[in-house]
Amino acid sequence: MFKNFTNTILMLFFLFGNYALAVERLEGKVVGVHDGDTLTLLVTGNKTLKIRLAQIDAPESQQAFGQKSKQSLSDMAFNKYVLVDKEAVDRYGRIVGTVFVGDLNVNRKQVEQGMAWVYRQYAHDNTLLQHEANAKQAGIGLWADPNPVPPWEYRHGGEVKPVAAKQSAGNSCGSKRYCKQINSCEEAKQYLACGVSSLDRDGDGVPCEKLCAN
Structure with a gap:
């Protein structure tokens, strides 16, 4: 039993020791x-x-x-x-x-x-x-x-306004909040303009990078 306990301690030390060394x-x-x-x-x-x-x-x-x-x-x-x-x-x-x-x-x-x-x-x-x-x-x-x-708000052109403030009959922001719900880069930019900052996780002003890569 003592031997097993010792082996466990040594294994934990080895694992955590390697983790510490892995931090660059x-x-x-x-x-x-x-x-x-x-x-x-x-x-x-x-x-x-x-x-x-x-x-x-x-x-x-x-x-x-x-x-x-x-x-x-x-x-x-x-x-x-x-x-x-x-x-x-x-x-x-x-x-x-x-x-x-x-x-x-x-x-x-x-x-x-x-x-x-x-x-x-x-x-x-x-x-x-x-x-x-x-x-x-x-x-x-x-x-x-x-x-x-x-x-991160300044990079979007100033203070982010509430989503509802940007809605209009011709351009409603809707309820989408994640890139997986967005169908095109244009749509992503419209939502970002409405203040849906969750589409621009790195705060560089480009929403849904996979859609807007080109």
């Missing part, structure tokens, strides 16, 4: 900052990688606080050696991950300073929402704006 951590020097949530990392072999900060969405460059958000990220990371915990690769080929400068979690700090929103669609760390709430209550950064517009 990148390191390099930040040589470019593009906006408040995207930077360029120079790694071994003189190779550059585009890094998209995970779970957050900074104001677009043309938005209020867009340039301040970029400057905030630059102040923390530009020309510094950082670690990146990789989570995924997005459809643009960018590495999505959490950036660390020493012990500083850069993603979290952007939210704490009111320089980025928590990207609800992709967030999995619930503590980020509390940091955002604290920044909002303090009215710092983008929260100083009386009517801040989330960047």
Whole structure:
């Protein structure tokens, strides 16, 4: 019995040990900052990688606080050696991950300073929402704006209006909410214009990518 228990412990250790090793951590020097949530990392072999900060969405460059958000990220990371915990690769080929400068979690700090929103669609760390709430209550950064517009709504042409507000006798939005219900790219764009943001999960302004690929 003891032998079986020991074998089980060793197996669990082996499995979880391998899982830990499988988590990819990148390191390099930040040589470019593009906006408040995207930077360029120079790694071994003189190779550059585009890094998209995970779970957050900074104001677009043309938005209020867009340039301040970029400057905030630059102040923390530009020309510094950082670690990146990789989570995924997005459809643009960018590495999505959490950036660390020493012990500083850069993603979290952007939210704490009111320089980025928590990207609800992709967030999995619930503590980020509390940091955002604290920044909002303090009215710092983008929260100083009386009517801040989330960047995923800004990319759609401004604040998303309720579906009913866009309905008309000749162009009713109907009740479809998922790409599997949509028959064409044109129909997808009509629904997106009505505010059905679930059709644009990556927030790039293109709904139902499989239908609108061409």
